[in-house]
Amino acid sequence: MFANEDTIAAIASPPGAAIRGIVRISGPQTTRILQTICPSCDSIPTRASRIRTPIELGPPLGQVDASILLWPNERCYTGMPSAEIHLPGAAPILNAALERLLDHGARMAEPGEFTMRAFLAGRLDLTEAEAVLGVIDADDKRTLDTALRQLSGGLSGPLNQLRTELLNLLAHLEAGLDFVEEDIEFITQAELSSNIQRICHQIEAITEQMTSREAATGPPQVVLRGDPNAGKSSLINALSGQEIAIVSELAGTTRDCVERTIDCGGLAVRVIDTAGIEATDDAINQQAQRLGDRAHEEADLLLVCVDLTQTSLLPWQQTLRTAGADSGNRAAGRPMLFVGTKRDRCQTLPDWVDDDWVLTSSLTDQGIANLKSRIGDRLQTSDVAESSTISSTAVRCRETLAQATDALANAHQVIRDQLGEELVAAELRFALDAIGRVTGVVYTDDILDRIFSEFCIGK
Numbered sequence: 001m002f003a004n005e006d007t008i009a010a011i012a013s014p015p016g017a018a019i020r021g022i023v024r025i026s027g028p029q030t031t032r033i034l035q036t037i038c039p040s041c042d043s044i045p046t047r048a049s050r051i052r053t054p055i056e057l058g059p060p061l062g063q064v065d066a067s068i069l070l071w072p073n074e075r076c077y078t079g080m081p082s083a084e085i086h087l088p089g090a091a092p093i094l095n096a097a098l099e100r101l102l103d104h105g106a107r108m109a110e111p112g113e114f115t116m117r118a119f120l121a122g123r124l125d126l127t128e129a130e131a132v133l134g135v136i137d138a139d140d141k142r143t144l145d146t147a148l149r150q151l152s153g154g155l156s157g158p159l160n161q162l163r164t165e166l167l168n169l170l171a172h173l174e175a176g177l178d179f180v181e182e183d184i185e186f187i188t189q190a191e192l193s194s195n196i197q198r199i200c201h202q203i204e205a206i207t208e209q210m211t212s213r214e215a216a217t218g219p220p221q222v223v224l225r226g227d228p229n230a231g232k233s234s235l236i237n238a239l240s241g242q243e244i245a246i247v248s249e250l251a252g253t254t255r256d257c258v259e260r261t262i263d264c265g266g267l268a269v270r271v272i273d274t275a276g277i278e279a280t281d282d283a284i285n286q287q288a289q290r291l292g293d294r295a296h297e298e299a300d301l302l303l304v305c306v307d308l309t310q311t312s313l314l315p316w317q318q319t320l321r322t323a324g325a326d327s328g329n330r331a332a333g334r335p336m337l338f339v340g341t342k343r344d345r346c347q348t349l350p351d352w353v354d355d356d357w358v359l360t361s362s363l364t365d366q367g368i369a370n371l372k373s374r375i376g377d378r379l380q381t382s383d384v385a386e387s388s389t390i391s392s393t394a395v396r397c398r399e400t401l402a403q404a405t406d407a408l409a410n411a412h413q414v415i416r417d418q419l420g421e422e423l424v425a426a427e428l429r430f431a432l433d434a435i436g437r438v439t440g441v442v443y444t445d446d447i448l449d450r451i452f453s454e455f456c457i458g459k
């Protein structure tokens with residue numbers, strides 16, 4: 001565990017050249033250390049302020065102009081005196097400034113230590129701290145949105161609400177225990193039972209929501225399916241703007257699944273090209289079919305590719321089409337988009353094409369940008385993107401929440417078996433403790449270590 005009385009410092013801006021860089025310092029010695037490196041500053045303000053002053057970085061740099069944001073007391077993110085020193089963003093300058101702080105008594109911050117102090121100071125709860133990590137790590141817009149939603153209390157809000165309700169139930173129950181001789185009842189058994197059940201179901205729903213997010217690690221998968229020669233490999237090339245899959249007029253060219261991550265309307269998406277669907281005796285081709293089928297089953301979105309020069313829809317295409325129409329374009333639970341290919345080769349559109357179809361030509365790039373935005377739209381509105389939990393929180397919390405629902409189920413059983421209210425109260429306390437561990441109302445060193453060690457230094 002980190003020593004909380006130390007003064008810690010680190011470079012807080014990302015590595016690499018930038019106009020400005022930030023060195024952060026936090027701890028009881030903050031103002032004393034600043035005084036020593038700001039020779040021309042007569043006195044350090046006692047209120048939050050911005051100070052423009054040269055700071056002394058020693059040879060060969062000498063004095064460099066800095067802008068210091070200072071929080072001299074505990075009314076700050078980390079709950080103790082802190083400052084951000086804004087400097088020109090060159091690595092030698094930032095390193096020299098950090099070294100000066102270390103020379104004068106600060107210690108190098110551990111990864112995540114600033115955020116951990118904010119948590120210990122009650123500025124953030126644990127799910128919010130993990131959201132800070134999510135914001136730092138987010139590599140696409142969707143992850144960033146999720147992290148930001150969590151930061152604004154997406155998970156802890158409902159859980160804290162349930163925790164308060166449980167605390168109230170427990171208070172009623174315990175009040176009843178105090179007056180057991182007088183036979184005063186503060187809450188009826190039936191009320192207690194139904195409230196416990198309701199809270200239990202709500203926690204289960206939250207757990208389910210988190211699990212769906214956890215399953216969606218990595219970008220959503222978009223799988224190209226269709227007959228041999230439908231133009232799937234040409235399409236992945238057109239979507240990625242690169243020749244990554246072999247295109248040929250010979251049917252059966254694609255055997256391995258070729259994959260590429262593509263930006264679809266701000267969403268990173270894994271697009272996978274597969275072998276054309278066909279019945280076959282050839283062993284290699286059979287394996288290609290199995291690979292294609294597996295990708296199909298794991299797809300978040302299927303692109304059903306149909307050659308627009310075809311005279312009619314084939315039976316399997318017809319089946320998907322009907323299934324799609326019946327259930328909002330979902331067949332066997334898979335969202336799908338119908339893509340007409342080789343638009344440049346057909347003069348008049350066939351009658352089986354309707355407004356839902358995306359029409360493309362990989363030769364002229366017609367419809368390719370539209371296809372990307374349609375893919376982005378479909379995935380952004382799907383369940384995958386809805387949940388407001390980042391996956392590190394999901395992993396940590398699922399088990400703990402299961403302990404809470406187990407305890408509540410036990411409490412319910414204890415009431416039915418009339419085993420006594422003391423036992424019910426004990427189970428409720430257990431459930432409260434578990435929920436508290438998720439939001440960090442109750443925490444252990446082990447949980448803190450696990451979460452904050454994932455942060456980068458300076459955050």
Ligand SMILES: Nc1nc2c(ncn2[C@@H]2O[C@H](COP(=O)(O)OP(=O)(O)O)[C@@H](O)[C@H]2O)c(=O)[nH]1
Binds near residue numbers: 248253341360
């Ligand atoms: N004119 C035209 N030909 C295309 C288009 N897309 C694919 N083709 C041709 O159709 C044949 C099969 O393409 P390919 O991408 O290998 O199909 P796959 O078997 O579904 O992967 C090749 O000869 C391509 O050049 C297109 O948009 N326009």
Ligand SMILES: [Mg+2]
Binds near residue numbers: 233246253
């Ligand atoms: Mg192919």
